[in-house]
Amino acid sequence: MQDSHAPADRTAADRATAVVTEEWCRALDVTDPSPDDDFFAEGGNSLLIASLIDRVERRLGIVFPVEVAFIDGTLGALTDACAERLVTAEGTTA
């Protein structure tokens, strides 16, 4: 599934980064997060990450990298992993 609101010229990686960041902000009720922020250290919990995973998977059409979310947990790691999966899924290059 494609993000219907994404600009046509946005690369897959950019789109994945934007979607993950948007859902991160929604889940944690924050604005302007840093790539180094840890989801759980910012007050996230398993219920919130489950919701974030569902929404990202629906919007990007990828299998979410759950292990990255639980083991690394930073926004930067999540955006990178999701971008990689979206690029692979779409057969494009970042």
Add this chain to the structure above:
Amino acid sequence: MSGALPRLGVLHAPNAAANLRDLVLAGRDRCEVVLLVRRDVAAAEPDLVRLGQALATVVVIGDDVTHELAGLGLDGLVTFHDAELEACDAAVRELGLPGATEADQPWDKLVQRRLLNAAGVSTVRSAPVDSPAGLFEAAAEIGLPAVLKPRRGTASTDLGFLTGPADLEAEPGRRERWAGLVLEQMIQRAPHPSGRRWLADYVSVETVTHRGLHTHVAVFDKTPLAVAGGTGPSRHAVRETGDVLPAQLPPHVYDAVLATTSAALTALTVRDRVSHTELRVCADGVEVIEVNGRLGGEVAGMIGMMGGSDLVRAAFDVALGRRPELAAPTRPEVLVSLYVPFPERSGPVRSAVTRPQVRELPGVVRVDEVAQHGAARSDTAFHAVKVLLTAADADSAGHLVRSVATRVARLYEADGLGADPWLRQLTDDGDESDAEPDSARPVDATPDGAAPGTTGPDSAAPGTAAPDSAAPIGAGTRGDTV
């Protein structure tokens, strides 16, 4: 995970003291984590199973735990959930895994108190109750005031505070469930030994025991308990409201706390596990409230933030029969996890509060929970907010706790937080050195005013307290359910 690693079974369910992430991180490069999830839990919590399967091996099991685990090739078994303690211990014993207690069912509060009495660790009297008639017999035996409570579990609900004959006479008309109760002598509230009124008169100790040697990793102070009113099982539900690390105890009380904890764990024949012991403290003595046979809620993360050991990892190690690597919290500041409770448990949240509003409160370094307008109060375990605060020292921490609690009460004014007696106690700015117990009811378990100090061992003889009783590498989590 590598097949060369030992296989550790974790009997898991929502609201355990360790969540899925804790388990995954603790098991990395250490063991193959096999998540054991009850069939009814798996049906009710599909996210738990889905996420668990992405991170570990998940086995859905039925009621015959030992039989179902027998073919899994486990090298150890552990749980962080009260409801699974007895099943876990039974399976450990029957499968010959590390960590079995010699005593049978030591987490049953009646059994536990009798073991503590027999070892001279506690003088609190207790008696079983299974009927209204049994209540009167028990009250005649142990006297009033007393607390009537379930023998199993630590949810601190379904309590009956029987302060005198009127409460005793009224109890049969109030209570619906009578099976598996215990009546225990009640301990009167006392000031915290430091005189700080924002601290309650009890502490908790997290202990790692390996081959019967007890190492106390940290001691936590608590903010005052809140008692919810109402009817039904939530009647007289006692709510913890905060943990404070490190504890602000005078040295002689601190030593007595550690010594009594060691003696209690030895009396319960604890051999290989992480445990959470709650003790009542005052200037002249210590009494065991209860010992939980698993890691305390909330505390592991706090210990980690303060530079101490990962106690989930330690629990894994001892469950596998390994010696754990332990370190005490080292950071100099004071860390407080504050959970501001709703005074009334039923109904939806009436106030509209956002995370950013809570994040802006003084001293807040992390916002774990903010109850959302319209949601059921039970969604956040009856907390309005749950936050972590840091302060340079205990006095600063007290000011911060009072300030944050007062501001949260204003934010949740529509939910009646400002009128909660708990808040009044917390924000009472009376002379700290002349602290008087609040006139509210006594809370939880232990003895009457008779010499609580006599129940603790000599502070100069910490007994089995392990490696360094003078400097314990010695200091619970709501919110994350999975």
